[in-house]
Amino acid sequence: MNRHGGYYGENKDKIIDFSVNINPLGISENIINRVKGSINNLIRYPEIDGITARGIIEENIGIDKEKIILGNGATELIYLFSRAIKADKVLIIQPTFNEYERAFRISGSEVYNFVLTERDSFAVNESNLLNRIKELEPDVLVLCNPNNPTGKFIDYHQLISVFNYINQIDSHIFVDESFIDFTGERNFLLLVDEYSIFILRSMTKFYAIPGIRLGYGIANKGLIKRLNYYKEPWTVNSIALDILTEIFEDKGYAIKTREWLVEEKKFLKEELEKIKNLTVFNSCTNFHLCKLMKHKAEKLKEELLKKGIYIRTCEDFKGLDSRYFRIAVRTQLENKKLINGLRDLL
């Protein structure tokens, strides 16, 4: 399997990494200071039930801490969910993040894909999805929203008939909202009490801390209890637990990030659209899926790397092929380098 996580080759400090969807504003000063202050806590085990950290999340998102579970990154919770649910059949809306499929497969589930196409702008057609679910009766429906790598967002109103049917057959919904903070879009939190839905959140991307490993999940108490039965102890390190206060308190960082994104995404998209032999898809979040008309993305990746730029080819995503690649929105200076590089090569 092609496993990613950014550029780790030669001169890694000099390469501009568009392959990971990390906030380029960097780690906020508040978080950096809190990490420093937290070093002396490394001599203790992390609080085993994470109750203090869950309390901080409760205060900030208005969801009872008994409906929250912490993860060593969002990744732990993808795998934990797949193990706890022990689904026979899982339906994944594709193309999307590859770890869902891997997690369910190694947990013994049969994985089925509902593949969205470029012709439909990678949008979900509700009645087609409902028909597929009626036919398959999966134990879990998996979606990522906004979706990686297409950048598409779906409002839950568009899926209510699907969710109601899933409720009827006692199945579950898994929604990865790892990129929701970048959007102004409505999240799925309102559905937690009505449906057996698991909502996954990540601190990695928006707060630029993929190295620290911190995510959380939200669900009804019964589902959280079931996950806790399988949860391993002490998975979230002390520093990750300690910085939660700073993450939520730093409203300025969040505002600055959204301002940067609105402006830079517009600039980047407009400039990319001027480049020939390249299609750029609309995105609700901080990255763009792109498609080459005449070239292979792998070749482009190699050529860009010579210019100090690294992109994510997408041949390993279901429904995409060797022509697609994904780029994160970065700072204007970096985005300009990418645009110049693409202009030279295409």
Next chain:
Amino acid sequence: MNRHGGYYGENKDKIIDFSVNINPLGISENIINRVKGSINNLIRYPEIDGITARGIIEENIGIDKEKIILGNGATELIYLFSRAIKADKVLIIQPTFNEYERAFRISGSEVYNFVLTERDSFAVNESNLLNRIKELEPDVLVLCNPNNPTGKFIDYHQLISVFNYINQIDSHIFVDESFIDFTGERNFLLLVDEYSIFILRSMTKFYAIPGIRLGYGIANKGLIKRLNYYKEPWTVNSIALDILTEIFEDKGYAIKTREWLVEEKKFLKEELEKIKNLTVFNSCTNFHLCKLMKHKAEKLKEELLKKGIYIRTCEDFKGLDSRYFRIAVRTQLENKKLINGLRDLL
């Protein structure tokens, strides 16, 4: 289940915590400085295959990095092993760390216990164990060496007939060496090529960094490959990966720790032996199992807590009961407070 990980109640900074077996010399300056230097790396995903970190371990313990797997603490690897092996039957030498049993049970294994008794000084009788294994034919034999909570060490020569039989029936051996660094004892590394053995190591205890989550496992390449098939990506955070160099380079810290332990363990044991109504068991490592003659350990724990001292009661260990408790060896000043507290109460 009674889940531990140190004292997290009121006034936690003022309580002397004898319940966790952490090196009281604290985190070394080198590690603290490296953590500070590593903060800027939190903006990157941890290296997905941990190859740099595994290379550092290879250089320092002389085992090929392809025979090494990293863990988010030793705990991740206990659970990963149990999932990857999918054992029908597991035999655990008890009393021991409770997570082995939990890990195998939630992975669907039937767990059997080979319970050592106080009458035999919690020592393993090789022929009894061999008979039990011939009768049961378990897929995995689990032992902790030196053992938590008894502090007993077993030399692998004493188990060769057992290991040979396990090889014959294509089963596996799981040895947790989380406390081996505190002993001058021989570890099981030599057996890695001859047996299907998994050796677990932890950085938590000896280097006083339970908050950071760092452990590793050693096995033959086939077994490591099987574990990697099930391993979740990005489980070990960047700081944990970054400090590995400092961990191994700081020979002074290791020497100082062993000197402290020899001296303090002798002092603590001699003083404890003077206290009436208390039995102290010999230990090869940095903690002592103790037994009360006339009191309940839970009551003692409550009374000691009033004096700012926290101990680990052992009623949840197989083969132990409400009279047993475990204490870590700490600094002389702290050990004296414990001794005075016990003397007052017993």
